[in-house]
Amino acid sequence: MRDFTEPARATGPGVVADGPAGATTVLVIDPAGEALHDEIPATWRTLSDRLRIVWLRVPAAPEWRSTVDKVLTRHRDDTRTMLDIVTSGPIAADVIDLARGHEDLVRSVLLVDPExxxxxxxxxxxxxxxxxxxxxxxxxxxxxxxxxxxxxxxALNQLG
Incomplete structure (x- = not known):
């Protein structure tokens, strides 16, 4: 298992975003803290022409749970908003629990190497x-x- 406690991972922005406003949103909750340079990773940019990608860097945003909960609560009554969440490894259980409280807004939770x-x-x-x-x-x-x-x-293509 990789170590996500490197001090350099806590530097840089807590959140970066790309893609058209109003599009289906993919919220990436990243325990490793990639996207250090105010941009989503280059591999994701091919999706940003049709999706709004919001990348939350957990090491740079230690209060990420309350931040995500506030954002989801704020959009609870917006029927136009559809959200998919991506996360990995050590925080998968926390993210699933958080998403359960907002199932009317969260269409899916997509996991990588969940623990x-x-x-x-x-x-x-x-x-x-x-x-x-x-x-x-x-x-x-x-x-x-x-x-x-x-x-x-x-997965997003299968969800429609």
């Missing part, structure tokens, strides 16, 4: 790391990894 068993109709595992000796990327896969982007895009 919990998944048994919810609106939760899907979209990518898993390879558990082989020559794997160079330890679990959980970075949310900017091309396999993750592919899995998210595929």
């Amino acid at each position: 919990v068993e998944v048994d919810d109709p609106f939760v899907r595992v979209v990518a898993r790391s390879q558990d082989v000796p020559d794997d160079r990327v330890p679990a959980p896969l970075p949310l900017g990894h091309p396999y993750v982007v592919f899995g998210v895009a595929e």
Whole structure:
């Protein structure tokens, strides 16, 4: 399991976003804190022409749970808003619990290498790391990894 406690991960913006306002929103809650440079990772930019991608960097936003809860509560009555959440590994259970309180707004929770068993109709595992000796990327896969982007895009296409 990767270590997400590096001090450099706490620097930079807490949230970055890209994509058209009013589009379906993908909220990426990233425990690793990628997107250090005020932009979403380059691998995700191909999706930003049709999706609003909001990337929350957990190491730079230690109060992320209350921030996400406030944002979701603020949009609760907006029937135009549709939200999918992507997260990974160590915070998957927390994100699922948070999303359960907003099931009217959250269409799906898409997980990468979750550390919990998944048994919810609106939760899907979209990518898993390879558990082989020559794997160079330890679990959980970075949310900017091309396999993750592919899995998210595929899941969103299936959801319609």
